[in-house]
Amino acid sequence: MTQRMSDKEYSIKQLRIQLEHLTNDLNKTTEHIQLLEIQEESKFIPQDYEPEQEISELLKRQNSISHEIITVKKKIQRLSAKTILKAELIILPVLIILLFFVATNYTLQPPEQSSIIKTRYLTENLQGGILDDYKHWNIISNTPLVVNIENNAQISDKKIQDIEYVITSTDTITEDSSLLYHSDAVSKSQFFKGWQGAIDTIFDTKYYVPGKFNVIQSSNGEGDIVITLSTINDADGYFGTTRTILDGNQILKAFITIYNADKLTDNQIESIVRHEFGHALGLPHTNNSGDLMHETIMTNHSYISECDINSLKKLYNDEKPSDDFCNSG
Numbered sequence: 001m002t003q004r005m006s007d008k009e010y011s012i013k014q015l016r017i018q019l020e021h022l023t024n025d026l027n028k029t030t031e032h033i034q035l036l037e038i039q040e041e042s043k044f045i046p047q048d049y050e051p052e053q054e055i056s057e058l059l060k061r062q063n064s065i066s067h068e069i070i071t072v073k074k075k076i077q078r079l080s081a082k083t084i085l086k087a088e089l090i091i092l093p094v095l096i097i098l099l100f101f102v103a104t105n106y107t108l109q110p111p112e113q114s115s116i117i118k119t120r121y122l123t124e125n126l127q128g129g130i131l132d133d134y135k136h137w138n139i140i141s142n143t144p145l146v147v148n149i150e151n152n153a154q155i156s157d158k159k160i161q162d163i164e165y166v167i168t169s170t171d172t173i174t175e176d177s178s179l180l181y182h183s184d185a186v187s188k189s190q191f192f193k194g195w196q197g198a199i200d201t202i203f204d205t206k207y208y209v210p211g212k213f214n215v216i217q218s219s220n221g222e223g224d225i226v227i228t229l230s231t232i233n234d235a236d237g238y239f240g241t242t243r244t245i246l247d248g249n250q251i252l253k254a255f256i257t258i259y260n261a262d263k264l265t266d267n268q269i270e271s272i273v274r275h276e277f278g279h280a281l282g283l284p285h286t287n288n289s290g291d292l293m294h295e296t297i298m299t300n301h302s303y304i305s306e307c308d309i310n311s312l313k314k315l316y317n318d319e320k321p322s323d324d325f326c327n328s329g
């Protein structure tokens with residue numbers, strides 16, 4: 001019996017090592033794709049060079065690594081499960097796994113309107129179709145999500161703290177909400193400055209809304225949500241990208257890239273990360289022009305609203321957040 005247990009533990013250990021290698025491989029591939037896409041957008045590439053082909057090969061590779069990761073994770077789960085559960089897990093139906101990519105991009109307006117950030121939101125799957133889909137994390141209650149801030153832009157500790165604040169703060173602010181609700185009357189509403197506070201108000205959803213965040217700083221791509229701060233200047237003027245790796249509509253990992261991170265003001269970086277983090281939790285854009293999750297946001301008023309919280313509730317109850325009252329404006 002003891003021997004068998006240790007064999008099992010050995011197998012789990014081997015699988016975890018394999019998982020780590022695969023994860024590193026996935027991160028490198030993803031970074032490579034991001035780099036090629038930036039090159040493609042900029043005009044500084046040789047004329048006879050077509051990055052599309054290489055990107056498409058890399059996307060296939062990303063897809064197959066992700067499949068392997070899911071397979072290894074399932075093996076670990078099976079091995080870790082109690083004996084009684086074993087049989088049930090083995091007969092779990094084989095799921096057809098589709099990987100989707102969600103790309104979210106930001107554009108900064110010309111300097112005279114610099115308080116407004118325009119965003120472009122694209123949802124595409126690997127078959128090239130455009131999806132109008134919703135997605136969410138599917139984790140065990142109270143499991144923390146590891147948020148890794150990769151400070152490749154060498155920005156100040158103060159700005160790193162600002163980013164952390166946007167995620168972990170429970171602070172609120174009472175502001176005029178007439179813009180949000182398209183009302184001429186002056187009305188005041190409570191907004192959250194950090195996602196933690198907003199999520200703390202949500203209970204009893206079908207799926208657990210990630211409500212614990214373990215923020216780390218590391219440069220090897222580990223973590224569930226990786227926020228890469230880059231000095232790269234995106235040719236189209238985008239200031240952020242979020243790519244979500246999905247298994248069906250379940251989020252497996254999210255990559256947020258902030259471009260020009262060294263040149264953004266505190267307010268801009270906070271607003272962009274607050275918006276992007278919403279995407280990393282699964283939120284799509286709303287069509288309410290006053291809302292944080294609108295494709296155009298104002299960096300002096302970009303807090304988490306009741307609308308956003310309601311959208312999160314819907315998402316984690318498997319309802320389409322696009323039907324939310326946020327969108328009635």
Ligand SMILES: [Zn+2]
Nearest residue numbers: 104119121295
């Ligand atoms: Zn967006």
